[in-house]
Amino acid sequence: MxxxxxxxxxxxxxxxxxxxxxxxxxxxxxxxxxxxxxxxTTKREPRPKPDYYNFRGVERKRVYICMDATEDTFHQKHDCPELITCKGQFRNLILARAIEDFDRYNCETCSANLAYIFDETYVP
Structure with missing residues (x-):
C-alpha cells in the first residue's frame, strides 16, 4: 500500500x-x-468638447463609450472594431450624456449616420 x-x-x-x-x-x-x-503613448490627444450639437429626437438613444482618457468617440454597436480595441472599461449610456458629460463625438465606423448631430446647418 x-x-x-x-x-x-x-x-x-x-x-x-x-x-x-x-x-x-x-x-x-x-x-x-x-x-x-x-x-x-503615441496615441492622439482627444478633441475638445463639441461646440454645437443638436440631438433632438435621438437624445434617449443608447450608445457605448470607452473610458480611456485618449478616446473621444461614442459607438452605436458594441462590436465596433474601434471599440473592441479599447484598453479601458466600457460604458453604455444615453447619447445626451455621452455628448454633454463625456464630450464625445460620433464614431465614423459605426455611428456615421449620427454625424448630423454636430452639423450647424442641419434642419430636422
Whole structure:
C-alpha cells in the first residue's frame, strides 16, 4: 500500500514539473510589454468638447463609450472594431450624456449616420 501511495505521489510530482514553462519564455514577455507601452503613448490627444450639437429626437438613444482618457468617440454597436480595441472599461449610456458629460463625438465606423448631430446647418 505504501509503495502505491509513493508511486502515485511521484507521478503527481513529475506531472507538475512537466507543466512548468521554460525560463527563457518568461524573459521575452517584458520586452513585448515595453514595446506595447511605447506604442500606447503615441496615441492622439482627444478633441475638445463639441461646440454645437443638436440631438433632438435621438437624445434617449443608447450608445457605448470607452473610458480611456485618449478616446473621444461614442459607438452605436458594441462590436465596433474601434471599440473592441479599447484598453479601458466600457460604458453604455444615453447619447445626451455621452455628448454633454463625456464630450464625445460620433464614431465614423459605426455611428456615421449620427454625424448630423454636430452639423450647424442641419434642419430636422
Amino acid at each position: 505504501f509503495k502505491k501511495t509513493l508511486a502515485g505521489m511521484f507521478g503527481l510530482l513529475l506531472s507538475l514539473a512537466s507543466c512548468q514553462s521554460p525560463d527563457n519564455a518568461q524573459t521575452e514577455q517584458p520586452a513585448a510589454q515595453e514595446i506595447t507601452a511605447a506604442a500606447d
